[in-house]
Every structure is written in structure tokens, then in C-alpha cells.
Amino acid sequence: MNILEVKNLSKNYDGFKAVKEINFSLEKGEIFGFLGPNGAGKTTTINMLTGLARPSSGAIQIAGEDGIKNIKKVQRIIGIVPDESNLYEEMNGFDNLVFCASLYGMGKKQREERASRLLEQFGLATTGKKLFKAYSKGMKRKLTIAAGIIHEPQILFLDEPTTGIDVENARQIRRLIQTLNNKGTTIFLTTHYIEEAERLCHRIGFIVEGEIVKIGRTIDLLQEAQKEYIIEFTLENEVEPLKEPIQKTFPGIHVYTIDHFHLRVSSPEKIDLMPFMKFFAEEKCLVREARIIRPSLEEVFVKVTGLEIDRLKKEKEGEKK
Amino acid sequence: MRKYIAFWSILWKDMKTYYLKPPNISWGIIFPFAWTLMFFLRSEGAVEIREILPGVMSLAVLFGTTSMLAVTITFERRSRSFERLLLAPISLNLLMLAKTSGAIIFGILNALLPVIIASLVIDLSGINWMSAILSIIFIAVTSAFLGLFISVSASEVFEAQTFSNFVRFPMMFLGGLFLPLERLPLFLRFLSYLLPLTYGVDILKTAINGNGIIPSGISFLVLVGFSLFLFLMSINNIQKRWIY
Numbered sequence: 231m232n233i234l235e236v237k238n239l240s241k242n243y244d245g246f247k248a249v250k251e252i253n254f255s256l257e258k259g260e261i262f263g264f265l266g267p268n269g270a271g272k273t274t275t276i277n278m279l280t281g282l283a284r285p286s287s288g289a290i291q292i293a294g295e296d297g298i299k300n301i302k303k304v305q306r307i308i309g310i311v312p313d314e315s316n317l318y319e320e321m322n323g324f325d326n327l328v329f330c331a332s333l334y335g336m337g338k339k340q341r342e343e344r345a346s347r348l349l350e351q352f353g354l355a356t357t358g359k360k361l362f363k364a365y366s367k368g369m370k371r372k373l374t375i376a377a378g379i380i381h382e383p384q385i386l387f388l389d390e391p392t393t394g395i396d397v398e399n400a401r402q403i404r405r406l407i408q409t410l411n412n413k414g415t416t417i418f419l420t421t422h423y424i425e426e427a428e429r430l431c432h433r434i435g436f437i438v439e440g441e442i443v444k445i446g447r448t449i450d451l452l453q454e455a456q457k458e459y460i461i462e463f464t465l466e467n468e469v470e471p472l473k474e475p476i477q478k479t480f481p482g483i484h485v486y487t488i489d490h491f492h493l494r495v496s497s498p499e500k501i502d503l504m505p506f507m508k509f510f511a512e513e514k515c516l517v518r519e520a521r522i523i524r525p526s527l528e529e530v531f532v533k534v535t536g537l538e539i540d541r542l543k544k545e546k547e548g549e550k551k
Numbered sequence: 552m553r554k555y556i557a558f559w560s561i562l563w564k565d566m567k568t569y570y571l572k573p574p575n576i577s578w579g580i581i582f583p584f585a586w587t588l589m590f591f592l593r594s595e596g597a598v599e600i601r602e603i604l605p606g607v608m609s610l611a612v613l614f615g616t617t618s619m620l621a622v623t624i625t626f627e628r629r630s631r632s633f634e635r636l637l638l639a640p641i642s643l644n645l646l647m648l649a650k651t652s653g654a655i656i657f658g659i660l661n662a663l664l665p666v667i668i669a670s671l672v673i674d675l676s677g678i679n680w681m682s683a684i685l686s687i688i689f690i691a692v693t694s695a696f697l698g699l700f701i702s703v704s705a706s707e708v709f710e711a712q713t714f715s716n717f718v719r720f721p722m723m724f725l726g727g728l729f730l731p732l733e734r735l736p737l738f739l740r741f742l743s744y745l746l747p748l749t750y751g752v753d754i755l756k757t758a759i760n761g762n763g764i765i766p767s768g769i770s771f772l773v774l775v776g777f778s779l780f781l782f783l784m785s786i787n788n789i790q791k792r793w794i795y
Contacts (some may be wrong), residue, residue: 243795280638281638281794282634282637282638282794283794283795284794284795291773302640302641302642305638305639306640307641312631312634312636314631316631316632316634316635317632317635318564318568318632319630320568321564321567321568329560330635331563332556332557332559332560333558333560333635333636333640333641334553334557334558335553335554335556335638335639335640336556337556353697394746395621435771479757
């Protein structure tokens with residue numbers, strides 16, 4: 231059963247089409263990953279679904295309600311965790327949660343109980359009386375998620391939940407997302423981390439320049455990717471100038487760079503290593519390593535977005551900073 | 552019931568986070584105190600203190616409300632915590648009423664200080680207190696909505712403060728606070744009738760000294776009109792600029 235349905239949803243800003251007639255739906259109880267490079271339209275889509283932006287055209291249905299006309303009614307059953315923590319710096323963790331609960335009309339006793347329970351669940355019980363501004367990035371992120379689910383929403387929108395936080399906190403947050411989903415919360419997740427989407431999401435939609443270019447079950451996307459054969463070369467030389475000559479010499483092969491010294495070649499056919507070794511020798515390039523790669527969702531992302539992995543990594547690094 | 556819980560929580564949160572903070576309490580006390588002292592020291596006798604009391608009270612309300620809204624709205628908008636309120640299942644009207652109520656209360660309390668100081672120096676008998684209190688409430692509401700209108704148009708706190716000064720200072724000189732309207736040149740007098748504070752001060756003058764020149768009923772109606780206009784314009788601006 232679909233809990234969210236989006237039909238021909240568009241958003242224009244002064245003539246610029248940020249989102250172009252996208253269509254998708256969310257099944258009740260699933261984790262749906264929404265992936266795309268920076269500026270692809272992920273946050274604009276979330277803003278339209280949650281009432282922070284007005285769609286230029288199209289329709290949104292959430293739990294049977296019109297998500298545009300009756301957005302205030304819809305906001306009762308959705309929770310939002312934005313990409314940047316937006317709680318009150320001058321309030322402590324507990325008070326922040328209690329305040330957020332009050333916005334949903336919860337009584338004093340109920341909101342205090344719920345806040346205490348969430349602080350416990352998120353491992354923040356001992357820091358509940360600390361000011362939010364004194365929290366670490368990871369703690370801030372966890373409290374923001376706790377604030378997003380204070381009213382036990384049916385759908386939770388998570389915008390880049392693990393961007394910019396340390397590995398341990400990111401792992402804990404992924405575990406929390408999993409637990410929430412196991413309890414029945416439908417989750418709409420945007421992330422830069424392909425491996426995170428691969429691990430968490432039941433289905434994934436890829437958005438590029440405001441358009442959904444691919445949508446499917448994670449398992450199907452992976453199977454599709456794994457039909458490809460990939461070899462990664464680590465060279466002593468800069469790999470960028472070699473891209474074009476390789477493409478010309480091996481026409482059926484897709485070539486892309488990972489960083490300055492790593493490049494990958496992929497093909498639906500099995501790849502013979504020797505012609506490549508010969509090519510590099512002729513180009514006077516020293517190959518330090520050649521290894522077969524097990525295709526992952528990252529390859530699907532590269533294929534459907536047209537983005538190379540090094541740009542994606544740079545974007546991730548930029549987000550962290 | 553649910554929406555009143557949200558309303559009260561937003562108001563209480565603002566009171567705790569902003570208004571009851573020592574710098575703001577001291578601002579709320581020191582600022583009107585300084586104004587009062589400055590004008591009272593300049594006045595030569597008890598009669599003159601009573602003459603300038605409506606102006607000082609109005610100024611205390613005007614500066615108190617508009618300054619605080621620049622912080623509670625523009626600052627929260629900048630830090631993105633305002634988004635949390637926009638995402639809550641409460642109407643925009645109720646949300647903005649909750650946000651401005653703190654400033655209204657702050658403004659009313661600011662107006663009390665000149666009265667307390669004046670009561671120590673002069674005899675305040677014969678004042679129509681009901682009318683004076685009502686006018687203070689109306690001035691506070693109108694000033695708060697004026698502050699809201701300015702805050703919604705600004706993107707930084709300093710910008711909101713600058714815009715506020717563009718409005719506050721002309722009102723100080725043209726609103727009949729210290730210079731009677733009838734002494735202003737005709738074209739300036741016309742301008743002063745376009746300022747909401749003129750009507751608030753006039754009601755206060757009638758209530759305190761019986762020398763207002765506009766019938767109080769009309770002044771109250773004009774203030775209601777200004778309040779409604781500023782509030783609706785602010786809501787319209789929020790919908791256009793913040794729910795983009």
C-alpha cells in the first residue's frame with residue numbers, strides 16, 4: 231500500500247526548473263533512498279513534500295490526504311530531519327525535545343515522558359541537561375532525529391542524516407534508522423553515501439538535474455550492476471590524459487577515473503586484462519595494481535548520473551567541511 | 552486545545568530564551584529608564600513631566616517591541632530554527648501571533664517603568680487609567696506587528712535593526728511625542744497622520760492630560776486598522792519569501 235504518491239511534481243525558481251515533473255511513490259514501511267549529486271533537486275523535493283516549498287505544479291498524496299492543500303493536517307503524521315540541525319542552541323537537549331513535542335499539541339506529562347525515553351534510546355540521557363550548543367556534531371544530529379520522531383510520525387524524511395559526522399556516530403544513526411523502520415516508520419532518505427543507501431534502502435530513486443532517471447528495488451539495481459565486469463587500475467602516472475586514448479583503443483569499454491591515479495574500465499562483456507597491460511606499456515605507464523571490482527550501487531550511480539566517482543567524493547568532502 | 556499548547560509553548564520558549572535573559576531584562580529596564588531620566592531632567596517642573604509622560608511611555612513600547620522581534624524572528628530564521636516552527640502542524644497566523652505575543656508583553660512592561668518613575672516625582676491623579684492601559688496595549692500590538700513586518704523583510708538581525716530605525720526615528724519626531732502636531736508644518740503634519748504611533752500617543756495624551764486632538768475612538772480604530780494591515784502583510788510576505 232502506498233503511503234506517499236507524487237505525480238508530475240515540478241518546481242521552478244525564476245525560470246529555473248529545479249524539479250521537473252517527477253513521479254514516484256513510497257510503500258508503507260519501506261526505506262526509500264533518494265540519491266543524486268549536489269543541486270539535483272533532492273532538498274527541493276523534500277521541501278515540497280513537507281510544506282517548506284510550494285510546488286509549481288503536480289500533486290502529492292500523503293496517507294490519503296492532499297499534501298499541498300492540507301499540508302497542516304499532513305504535518306501531523308510526518309517527521310522531518312533537515313540536513314542541518316535546526317534545534318535551539320540556547321536550550322538543553324531535554325527542553326528542545328519537550329518544546330518540539332508541544333508543537334504537536336502533546337500534554338506536559340506525555341511530552342516529558344517521550345523526551346526522556348528518546349534521550350535514553352539515542353544514548354543522550356546523561357547529556358539531556360546540557361545546552362544544545364555544547365553538543366558534538368554527532369550528538370546534535372542524533373537529537374535532531376529524536377526531535378523529528380517525537381510525535382511518532384508515520385513517515386520520516388531524513389535529509390543527509392550522516393553527512394559530516396564521525397564513523398561511530400554514523401553507524402549508530404544507521405542502526406537507529408533501521409530500528410525505526412523495523413517499528414513500522416516509513417523512511418524517505420536522501421544521502422550522498424551510496425554504501426549507506428545500499429545497506430539501508432529497500433528501494434532507490436536517482437535524481438539528476440531535477441529528473442528521476444532511475445528507480446527500482448536496491449536488490450534489482452545491484453543485480454543489474456553486477457552484470458558488468460570492472461577492472462580498476464592503479465597507475466604511477468596521472469590517469470586523466472589516458473581516458474580518451476583508452477576509449478579510442480577499446481571502443482566497447484566504459485572508462486572513468488576514481489582520482490588522479492586510479493581508473494576503472496567496465497563492460498558487459500568479460501574484460502581481458504592483457505590488452506590493457508600492453509596498452510599501458512606502450513604508453514609508458516607503470517601499472518602498480520590491477521584488480522577486479524565487484525560492482526556495487528556506486529557503479530549504478532555513476533552510470534545513471536553520468537557523474538564520475540572522484541567528483542562524487544569531492545562533493546562528499548565538501549559537505550563534510 | 553492542541554493549538555493552544557503549541558501557542559503557549561512558543562510564547563514561553565521565547566520568553567525563556569530571549570526576553571528573560573539578563574541582557575534583555577537590563578535593556579528593557581535601562582533603556583526606558585534612560586529615556587525617562589533624560590526627559591524628566593530636562594523638564595522644569597511637575598507639569599512638564601506629565602506633559603512628556605505619554606511620549607516617553609510610547610517610545611519605551613516602540614523600541615522594546617521592535618528591537619526584540621528583530622532578534623526572535625530574524626535570528627531564528629537565520630539559524631534555521633524558524634523552519635521547525637513552519638513545519639509544525641499549526642497555522643501561520645497562530646504561529647506569528649505566538650511569536651509576537653512575547654514582544655507585546657515586553658513592550659507593555661517597558662511602558663510601566665516611566666509611569667513608576669513619574670509616580671515618585673509627581674502626582675498622577677486624574678489619569679484615565681483604563682484608557683491609558685488600553686492605549687499602551689494597542690501601541691504594543693501595533694509596534695509588535697510593525698516589528699514583525701520589518702523582521703520578515705530583513706535577512707540579518709543588523710538589517711532588521713537598521714530598517715527599524717528608519718521607521719522609529721521619524722515616528723519619534725513626527726508622532727507628536729514631544730512636539731505637538733499642531734506646531735508641525737502642514738506637509739509634516741500630513742506625514743505624521745500616516746504613522747501609527749501618532750494615534751497611540753494621542754490616546755495617551757487624552758488619558759493622561761486630556762489634551763489629545765483626535766477622538767480616542769477614531770485613534771483606536773486606526774490602530775486596529777494598522778495592526779491588521781501590518782499583520783496580514785507580514786503573513787503574506789512569509790508565505791512568499793519563506794515558503795518559497
